[in-house]
């Protein structure tokens with residue numbers, strides 16, 4: 001009868017902090033001969049060869065990459081350049097007169113404003129030590145310990161366009177990623193700026209300038225749970241989102257943390273991302289104890305290796321996930337049923353395979369980008 005029963009999937013709590021210097025983007029940027037390079041590989045000699053293979057590959061958005069497309073790569077590069085321009089705005093001077101406002105009034109306004117500006121979802125949590133990286137891994141502050149500065153964290157998601165995502169791993173995926181890093185980054189910068197103008201310290205955490213692990217903050221802010229592919233899975237868009245965060249001392253009301261057992265139960269039987277990943281980076285089995293928390297541990301080196309060969313950020317896992325289907329009446333009805341019935345979840349997996357294929361081929365990009 002276990003076919004019909006929901007498997008209990010306990011909530012996973014990180015017991016330590018992640019060092020941003022260990023993530024692939026930070027390691028990839030280490031320059032041979034630099035003091036950062038020597039210091040990092042003195043601590044992690046086992047990573048030097050594999051990391052060098054990434055640096056030797058054509059690289060993200062580079063002309064020798066297998067999925068190179070001059071227009072799409074130039075467009076994505078231009079958008080990432082624009083995100084870089086936001087880095088100077090993530091923090092700034094705080095107005096010296098603090099406005100008197102209730103937590104309820106400010107939280108309601110901020111959420112409504114960000115949704116009106118284009119966010120898909122917004123949630124608030126207390127900032128916990130485990131949300132923060134232990135050390136900065138990028139930029140001029142590389143190597144500095146991260147001290148949690150603020151009391152609250154507001155997480156927001158923005159939707160990745162379905163048509164651009166479904167041709168992953170071709171160029172549209174990286175154009176769309178860059179666009180959503182820019183949109184989410186601009187929203188976070190605006191919200192942080194507004195709070196500082198009202199007299200409250202606030203910092204935006206955006207692509208290239210994170211001090212927090214966004215999916216963990218978003219989960220505790222009630223926006224979704226973390227699925228098999230290691231990404232935030234939202235109830236309406238699954239992993240088809242990008243996230244930004246604002247940390248602040250402004251008075252805010254917190255939301256209930258997410259623990260979507262039905263979604264985690266669906267992930268246990270689905271495994272579609274694992275079957276489709278070109279590098280077998282996503283485990284097909286159950287969650288394991290990784291760095292003190294039960295979770296699916298993706299092979300980030302295998303994943304990043306594909307990115308550097310293809311030149312895009314791949315996104316095949318995101319594109320085939322049944323939760324990534326369009327946010328419409330049909331798919332929302334299916335999401336509603338599978339959230340409530342273990343039997344429906346078991347039936348939904350083969351049904352999705354039947355309609356879309358177990359390992360669906362990428363769709364053609366929109367005609368204007370071909």
Ligand code: SF4
Nearest residue numbers: 227267270271273321
């Ligand atoms: S593809 Fe399936 S297993 Fe992978 S994250 Fe989506 S629902 Fe979970």
Ligand code: SF4
Nearest residue numbers: 277303314315316317
């Ligand atoms: S982005 Fe691509 S390579 Fe990386 S885990 Fe997803 S499917 Fe695999």
